[in-house]
Amino acid sequence: MNAAVLYALVGVGLYSLGLYALIVHAHLVRKILAINVMGSGVFLVLVALARRGGEAGTDAVPQAMVITGIVVAVSATALALILVVKLAAETGYATLSGNRQE
């Protein structure tokens, strides 16, 4: 097992940790953190596996895909965070099951 496969496995681990946290935590900011960690895991898998054949040069295509993915992730995070802030201002809770249903 070389370093590339190691990082890919770490990526799988991050994806699973993130999924666990996404389901377990109620606070929406924690859910957003979880989505971001899952995303980082996927990005690691995408780039790391390109190097599993050894040092045979780097593949620019998955790297470009990950840069695209990072920008998409920050966009999604920003949108999700403003939703949380508005929701909390409206209901007093930053969870989906806030007690003060309308």
Add this chain to the structure above:
Amino acid sequence: MPAGSAVTGVSWGALLVLLPLTGAMVCFLWTRAARILGLSTVIAVCLAVAGLGWQLLQEGVYHHAAGGWGAPLGIELYADGLSLLMLIATAAVALAVSIYSTGYFKRARAIRFWPLWLILLAALNALFLSADIFNLYVTLELVGLAAAALTALGGGAAALRGAMRYLLASLLGSLSYLLGVALLYHSFGSVDIAMLAARMESSPTVWAALGLMSAGLIMKTALYPLHFWLPPAHSSAPAPVSAVLSGLVVKASFYLLLRLWLELFGSVSEGIDNMLGLLGSVAVLWGSVQALRQTRLKLLVAYSTVAQLGYLFLAFPLAASAMTAWNAAAYLVISHALAKAAMFLAAGNLMHFAGHDRIADLDRMVQRLPLTVFAFALAGVSIMGLPPSGGFIGKWLLLEAALTQGRWDLVAVVILGGLLAAGYVFKVLGSAFTQAAVPQRARRVPASMEWPALLLACAAIVLGLVTLPVFSLVTIGDAFGVDEVVP
């Protein structure tokens, strides 16, 4: 034929993405004219779809190498009969929703609505046209973020909560899909669907990719039991947004699932098709019962979407009769798109008129909003699957496939689902026809909001009368691979 060659010479597919993107930015820059600019953009998109349709009829499938590189280095756009069908349904719903929105949104919200809506339209078109699984990821995210932002447009706790739930589900779905893309890329060294299809062979990695991508897309399509986000989001969004969400957005992820299944995974996925059929059956029955139990109109319509989406998945276990089953799925997708959009627009009119959507208090709507109630009833005919309507054809084809394969369980589900649908549609119509006990406060509903609902509902009915043209359209490019399947 100079006129014809002028039409086929244009790359309509690329325009279908670039036009609405340009429109969105122009609407954002020149807010004062957002409404008229937005509407003109949507009309231009409809014309471009017509151009693409003409091109496909003349020359067969559409290929476009973005950047001029071609697969595997570049991104390919691709359109066959199935993509065209989705694009036509999108254009039809988009036009109706856009006209409706000119009356629905007041100025302050209109200038926020149009750029978001045009970006969503561009994203849907891009999704139906893409032949590259990573590019499809970007379009999926674009669809999801735009849809979430539009859902929140209504404001208020319910809409914000619905939008948030939807956004999280959508992001989770896209990330699962993307992990599948990563595994496929590293298995076969390409993200082009056609190249992947040629190199596809069964392996544990492919199985993992199949599981991840299917699960992600099923989440976005809201198949039971991953439907939990749909009713709150679809019922709390503004009416035209609900129409787009239920009519088009959930169909986009289903289209992609169908596409992947037909092109990539069909050959390596024994057994899963029955599981999808089972979940679809549960969705049909459970969603219908939930719809029947609702007291609010928009929630009823939203749960009806959960049920109707279940029907789409009944096609998977019947895929042995490929032509019939997939035609049924395609028919159900577009007829539900039209009928459900019409239903949400009609529901929006009733809410606009009465100021609430409590079903029990909708009395005497027939006398005051006859067009809207008629639209709701016509859409209901298609949702129930009564002839002559698009919904009838779709369900009839499903029954035919189930009968020829002796799948009596699925036959029962289709019939029972239809009866339950009749139950919830008549629940609404029954209330609308009753005499009002107390006079209600009422707001005028402009014609620009009544007619789009009615015309969409009529289109869903007409769809039941034009089966042959639709079937011949779908066969362009042979998306269902009928030649290869041995019954």
Add this chain to the structure above:
Amino acid sequence: MLLQSGFDVALGLGLLWVAWQALNSSDLFKAIVFFIAFGLLMALAWVRMDAPDIALAEAAIGAGVTGALLLGALARLRASNAGETTMGQAGNGQRRFMASRRLLWIPLLLMAAGLGYAVLSLPGYTPGLSAQVAANLGASGVSNPVTAVLLNFRGYDTLLELVVLLLALLGMWSMAGPAPPPSAEAAAVLDGLSRFLTPLVLLVAAYLLWVGTRAPGGAFQAGSLLGAAGVLLILAGWRANVASTALSLRLVLTAGPGVFVAVAAFSLLMSGQMLKYPPAYAGILILIIEIAATLSIGLTLAGLFLGGRPRGERKSP
């Protein structure tokens, strides 16, 4: 060699540990700080994988801008007393539900094992697309392969990605009211610092943009640095007087996707294929798109941090 693989193992375990802390720290502020640390470790991992372009983007966007967004949101949540959910708020039934969810780790562990097996069982080495990228790099107009993929080979993806970024800002503006006023004490501390740092950041951003055609860097890295400079200025209490400049603000926000779409439409008209650049002009076209994209990305990220529509009149003295 042994030392290197030891480092990789330590970094991998470190990533998992910091991620766990970011996801499960009892204090939300601490969790976010751990998340920022996680982003920085990720940047290190990208360096280890010979992906310096991603490392730059990750450090600036993944750790920097995302971290700033999270901290900004947390401050606003605390203002409405929603910074943390205590168990007291959850009902009894919900607590039992939470307890049953603790068993979730069993199916998730199985899933992780399955995915790990899928990764390990990948058939040998597939060459990917590095050979095609190398073969066509000469005609792409740039010599940094990642920039070539982003702005030429898969430019259509990047076009849509710029739209995603614009969409996030549009979405935020559609639901958020005017931006919250700046905090006075932060402004006092940061005023001097931002005066010193902003020109420096602008300089580095310009360098990254310019060098990105042949070395690690490019529009996204430069744009995210601009965004970071914007975040600093916003924290220091600086607000643009947008009443008079609203249109120019929107013009800069749409410059990136706008120029990209214009190039796509023009190339569609000229060659019948969108985003197909004539090789002789590919370099200059890419540079024009990158300059516009850098400005848009920077302003959009700063706008996202502002957390609302810019106010029509100057708020802070």
